[in-house]
Amino acid sequence: MRRNRVRTESRIVRPFPSLDECLADVQFRPSPDRDFDGSTSFDASQLNDIRPEFRLKVDRSAIEVAGTVAPSDLSLVIRLADLGLHRSELIFHSAPDAAPEAWTVPPDVRRRFSWKTGVEATVALVLREDRRPRSGQPFLKGHWVARKDFSVRPRSSPRRFPIERWTADDFVKRELPKDTAYWIDFISEDLDQRFDDPGDALRVCLRADVYDALAAAEDTDHGRGVMSLILTEILAEIVFRGLRALEPSAHPERGGLLDTAIERVTRATGASLEALRRHVEEGDVASIRAFAQAATEARRSIVKIARRH
Template sequence: MKVDNWHRTEPREVRPFFESIGAERSLDSCGLRIYEDGDATLNTSYELDEIDFQRMSLAVSVKVAEYKAWIGKLKPNELDLVLIARHGFLKRSRVLEKVSLAQELPGQWEIDQKVLSQLGGGRNTSITVAICLTEDRTEKPGSPFIPGHWLAKKTFLLRSRTMPTLFDLRVRNDEDWVAAGYPRKTYYAVDYLGGIDTELEEGASVATVWVHADAHAKLTTGALGDSMQPLLASEIIFSIVLESFHEWKDQTEAAPETPLANLLAKLGGDRPMPLGELKSLAVKPSHLRATLQDRLSVLSVLR
């Protein structure tokens, strides 16, 4: 069933409900198929090359544990199984499918390529299948009561090998820029927060990137946005590398499981780029910029 008007109302920090704690593992057997001729796997994280995104044909295998084992005092017609796609960089999300648990569930949900094209073509996109409350209930401690409260979810992350996820993107309008001390028509600015060579908590980033609301609207629609995203990303990473250089310039190697190690892995292709090579680029900004443009395939999207 396609969805037009379902929306998520729960706050971002909501936690699972102890009354239905058994539901948490009910979606563990859901899987993701990447290619039309492939099989669904239970993996939750995928790193793909550009050629993979070109031939990608996503489908979610729907396998929900028997609800009688975990539903508690809830009723099947109070719960929906939903499929959501979200692109973190573009700050865009779509509810793709919805079905009541009281109905027969599909064996799989195929994801329309047109939808993916609006979400960066699947690059750095999350696909989430979740069980959510569908109607208001009397508020009780430990029990879901607002439409959109989730009882269980499983998220599949699709990451591009050529675009490290180092930063969080936010939007400012004219007045916001002026209040922050910038000219009102600033295109973007990078606030480096620090910690590129430390292991961060899940969801944390080393920088906040602010983009003008007008530019963000263009970046998220049409061919212009598709061509500008890699160029903007290369400039953002360029700024982060230069601003963080003092933190790692005296080191001989990057600590594992850190944003810096992740960046080196993605810049190096088959093997991580040596830290010494990134140091050499950091003291030659024009060479650093050119290398980032090459690794993020800036030119190819302009053809």
């Protein structure tokens, strides 16, 4: 039986006609002692000397044949996402025609990522500038028209929400205070569904100095404690927003983001779905946050942070 629930459109900026075939020959290898063999997934537990390198071969003819955009309208970019700290960073950009045939991640950049915990790499063609909107064509600066993904992670490692490094101006452009420490940007307003890519659901935007401090402290109790508190807020927001959008008679989609969040809370606290619904109906986000704190062991994180001083 089809369930009734409130549906809203996602705000994610998706590509229009895909030009992924023009990146078909782009390749990645985690270290120089391996061949470029077309693999896109690598087991981090089997890697020792990690010195990632990309082969950046773009098929210009595929772009020209499609006729959606001109090669001169595009930039070739590489983004790395750290699965341990849940953060991402744009590490390379170039005009497609000016890109080197092969590019190695510089040592100082490489050391900012926890490769053993897991890193995802995306090579993409994105618009260089805004264009006049046209039906069926990309028009926003940064809008990707082609992408190819690679991953280095333990085989059992799940995909995580992306964390991005934002400047003060980035926050101001979103009409937020320039001194914002972090902001949870919900890309999709419908959380009652499965997301193959968690980044389609939300992203966490950290002020640059906060991002850098957490990156430096990611292997410490202090750093893990702060990230745990941010995770608590994410969990609370998912439960509150998701249940608020769900019709009273509907049940969350099994295995979806909302269902997974609720299950984590109910398993840790013994609370029922009905009890959580009541708090949401009353607009009591503070109580939902309290349940999320219990589910993420926020108390323990706060104690560890406090005892460091």
